[in-house]
Amino acid sequence: MKAIVYDRYGAPEVLRYTDVERPTAGAGEVLVRVRAASLNFGDRAAMRGEPGAIRLAMGLRRPRTRVLGRAVAGTVEAVGPGVTRFHPGDGVFGEVSQKGFAEFAVAKEKHLAAKPAEVSFERAATLPVAAGTALQGIRLGQVGAGTRLLVNGASGGVGTFAVQLGKAAGAHVTATCSGRNRDLVRSIGADRVVDYTIDDVTRSGSIFDVVLDLAGDKPLAAMRRVLAPRGRYIASFGSGGKVLGPMPRLLGLMMLAPFVSHRLRPLAATPKGAELAELGAMVAAGTLDPVIEQTRPLSETADAIRFVEEHHPRGKFVLTVDSGAAG
Helix, strand or coil: CEEEECCCCCCHHHCEEEECCCCCCCCCEEEEEEEEEECCHHHHHHHHCCCHHHHHHHCCCCCCCCECCCEEEEEEEEECCCCCCCCCCCEEEEECCCCCCECEEEEEHHHEEECCCCCCHHHHCCHHHHHHHHHHHHHHCCCCCCCEEEEECCCCHHHHHHHHHHHHCCCEEEEEECHHHHHHHHHCCCCEEEECCCCCHHHCCCCEEEEEECCCCCCHHHHHHCEEEEEEEEECCCCCHHHHCCHHHHHHHHHHHHHCCCEEEECCCCCCHHHHHHHHHHHHHCCCCCCEEEEEEHHHHHHHHHHHHHHCCCCEEEEECCCCCCC
8 A cells, every 4th residue: 555654754855655564453443444634733743753852752763653644534444353333334534643644544443433424534634633632622721601712823723623612612712823814713713813923912911711822932921921810721832942842831831730820731632532523523513614725645745744834824734545546
């Protein structure tokens, strides 16, 4: 089968579209014939081996897992022993432990959800990782009716879902993004949009019950300044450089949390099939609408990642697999 392979860390040029051995499903696993996959920040981090700390898990000198990709949608090709929820031919989507940018991928049964018939493979592929992270962030912040929610970094993959999910929960949503994305972010539900290239939301005098920080571009002290006395700050990112990445911000939250009135929480999303099923149902019902910047064939993954790194696209970037080519 064809897959996107890399043997060393680096820029998109390290990626190759080549033949690899087709995987098999083990106990509790499902073999998926991939129809679409989506790019996520973690794919670029894995490709480059940055921040450097991730190499402790991925391989110090070279990647242990040679195939990229975590978010997929497709049809069940085969199931391993113990799998009861899915059968060959079923449409599914979910998260894999890399190895998703390929014609076939293996996923744990519990990390998959049934794809609603009304939802295309391309749209379903945007939900694992990005929408799941947004949903867990909204729930960690206990966002509900009347919540004053700030989504910092609202035009990216997670952010576009967070805005919509916050609005669906009944929140008043303020969103930060660049001016070119203002209309898009407003169109998906933001009540107020702040152009971060012109205005600093932390100096606007506004107060929020929940800050979902997906950018990590402001000091923690500045973010706390806009929180209500018992407000919640949820962070999934931070600027700790090429070695530590978001870890200083996230560790700092946990160390400071016991000593302040604000509720400070790192967001470490985990794959949950049940939550993916909820998200799929929302897309089918029209409550949630994935924002897709572009769709390209799997063979153009290197060019797609290069585009993402150079242009900071809005929403998600989807890779498609020709269903007739897989074998």
